[in-house]
Amino acid sequence: MSGDVMNETSTSIISVLLLCLLFVMGVAIARLRNLFAVVMLAGIYSLVCAAWFILVDAVDVGFTEAAVGAGMSTAVLLGAILLTSRNAKPERRLARLGPLAVCIAAGAMLIYATSDLPAAGDPSSPANTGTGLTYLQINWADTGVPNVVTSVLASYRGFDTLGETIVVFIAGLAVVLLLGFGERSLSETLRKLKKGDKAP
Amino acid sequence: MKSDHHLILRVVAKGLLPLITIYAFYVQFHGEVSAGGGFQAGIVLAVAVILYALIFGLAEAMRAVPPGFARGLAAVGVLVYGGVGVWAMVQGGQYLEYQALFNEPPGGHDGQHTGIILVELGVLFAVAGAMVSIFYALAGRVAEIRDEDW
Amino acid sequence: MWDIILERGGYWAIIGVMMIGLYIAFSAENLIKRLVGLSMFQTTICLFYVKLANVANATAPILLPEDMPKGAYGAERVADLAHTYSNPLPHVLMLTAIVVGVATLSLGLALIVRINESYGTIEADEIHASDVKVQMAEEADAARTSGEVAV
Numbered sequence: 365m366s367g368d369v370m371n372e373t374s375t376s377i378i379s380v381l382l383l384c385l386l387f388v389m390g391v392a393i394a395r396l397r398n399l400f401a402v403v404m405l406a407g408i409y410s411l412v413c414a415a416w417f418i419l420v421d422a423v424d425v426g427f428t429e430a431a432v433g434a435g436m437s438t439a440v441l442l443g444a445i446l447l448t449s450r451n452a453k454p455e456r457r458l459a460r461l462g463p464l465a466v467c468i469a470a471g472a473m474l475i476y477a478t479s480d481l482p483a484a485g486d487p488s489s490p491a492n493t494g495t496g497l498t499y500l501q502i503n504w505a506d507t508g509v510p511n512v513v514t515s516v517l518a519s520y521r522g523f524d525t526l527g528e529t530i531v532v533f534i535a536g537l538a539v540v541l542l543l544g545f546g547e548r549s550l551s552e553t554l555r556k557l558k559k560g561d562k563a564p
Numbered sequence: 565m566k567s568d569h570h571l572i573l574r575v576v577a578k579g580l581l582p583l584i585t586i587y588a589f590y591v592q593f594h595g596e597v598s599a600g601g602g603f604q605a606g607i608v609l610a611v612a613v614i615l616y617a618l619i620f621g622l623a624e625a626m627r628a629v630p631p632g633f634a635r636g637l638a639a640v641g642v643l644v645y646g647g648v649g650v651w652a653m654v655q656g657g658q659y660l661e662y663q664a665l666f667n668e669p670p671g672g673h674d675g676q677h678t679g680i681i682l683v684e685l686g687v688l689f690a691v692a693g694a695m696v697s698i699f700y701a702l703a704g705r706v707a708e709i710r711d712e713d714w
Numbered sequence: 715m716w717d718i719i720l721e722r723g724g725y726w727a728i729i730g731v732m733m734i735g736l737y738i739a740f741s742a743e744n745l746i747k748r749l750v751g752l753s754m755f756q757t758t759i760c761l762f763y764v765k766l767a768n769v770a771n772a773t774a775p776i777l778l779p780e781d782m783p784k785g786a787y788g789a790e791r792v793a794d795l796a797h798t799y800s801n802p803l804p805h806v807l808m809l810t811a812i813v814v815g816v817a818t819l820s821l822g823l824a825l826i827v828r829i830n831e832s833y834g835t836i837e838a839d840e841i842h843a844s845d846v847k848v849q850m851a852e853e854a855d856a857a858r859t860s861g862e863v864a865v
Binding site: 423424426427428431432435436439440443444446447505506507508509510511513514515517518519522523525526529530532533535536537539540542543544545 | 607610632659677679683686693695701
């Protein structure tokens with residue numbers, strides 16, 4: 365049992381270290397004005413988040429965060445920077461104080477509220493003894509799928525996932541309606557290619 | 565006249581792209597027994613297309629995966645997902661009740677397996693299609709680059 | 715004292731990171747930076763949920779062979795588990811939230827691109843100043859035409 369305790373302690377130390385890394389990166393993003401650096405740091409931030417998810421046994425979430433945060437959203441943000449501007453304007457010093465005060469107050473209140481939360485990793489906390497545990501227990505008899513996350517996602521909460529899929533579809537549709545179909549650049553390139561053919 | 569500034573990138577990407585695509589399908593079909601599923605596989609598949617577009621140019625990528633195809637794929641994904649629910653209703657069950665797909669008694673897992681695989685396939689199509697369309701829309705808009713930006 | 719820090723320290727660290735994301739979303743005048751802050755804030759909410767779902771000495775919620783008996787369906791539907799697993803429910807919720815998050819992030823970026831095309835800037839205060847200028851010009855215009863009508 366002492367091995368388990370050691371294991372748990374080292375896990376929590378690594379977890380706190382990763383969170384400190386996230387904090388430092390957040391401060392750096394808040395201070396940076398070069399948007400390219402901001403986006404790259406945000407990608408690394410997502411990757412560290414993914415590592416943290418893996419550490420606390422959320423393998424599916426970590427996988428998604430690595431693919432989405434570090435891959436997809438970085439590409440999308442870079443595309444947006446290319447279309448807008450590469451640098452942010454310097455902020456007024458006094459204007460920062462209000463948000464800072466609000467954030468410190470909100471953080472203090474949230475930290476005060478954690479005294480009511482169950483201890484981290486408590487197996488008998490209300491969240492971990494309710495529906496989640498039931499899913500784990502009845503999953504094999506009901507679906508015969510080893511990955512409980514998949515069976516909850518697709519079977520027990522199929523309606524939920526249907527809604528999420530439709531949201532993703534509609535978001536894609538809205539972006540396409542706002543920005544055009546992307547054929548504009550295709551025709552541009554084709555025109556250039558034609559010009560190139562004529563020139564020599 | 566083709567520029568060879570990115571020769572190494574091109575060569576490496578040519579090796580990587582099939583691997584990324586196969587990995588996406590591995591994630592998709594092993595989602596039941598290990599980490600992964602339709603959402604992750606859809607993103608990985610979209611990232612493969614994005615990598616192709618970044619290295620070989622947007623026009624080439626649009627020839628390989630036309631924008632219309634990506635939009636259609638997203639719509640087909642949502643339809644597949646909704647269709648599984650309708651199939652269950654036709655078989656006499658409730659919407660998205662996989663147990664009813666083959667009218668199995670409790671304990672039969674064929675309906676659950678089929679339903680989950682089909683639904684994940686719908687999610688894969690929808691997410692991959694939507695993400696590729698989003699990338700095309702953002703990357704395909706011609707930027708008005710001002711002089712001071714360079 | 716030490717016990718409380720060990721039990722709650724993870725939450726405090728997450729709340730600290732969360733507040734940084736909130737601060738960026740509040741204070742940044744640049745719209746893209748603001749969206750980056752918002753998505754960081756959202757990621758940290760996911761961290762918090764997953765932290766609540768974590769169980770000490772547990773493994774990922776993928777059933778191990780001992781918990782998958784061959785005779786799948788006996789009299790008992792609710793099985794006794796041989797291993798401890800983390801709570802799968804928050805994982806599912808956060809997994810879909812992350813994917814929806816990137817979809818809404820791209821929608822916000824699309825709006826920002828359109829804003830940049832019509833205003834020529836993505837700084838919130840400059841957009842506001844330009845709005846005020848246009849509004850005042852319109853009002854002056856309206857006052858002049860109404861004055862002409864009265865005459």
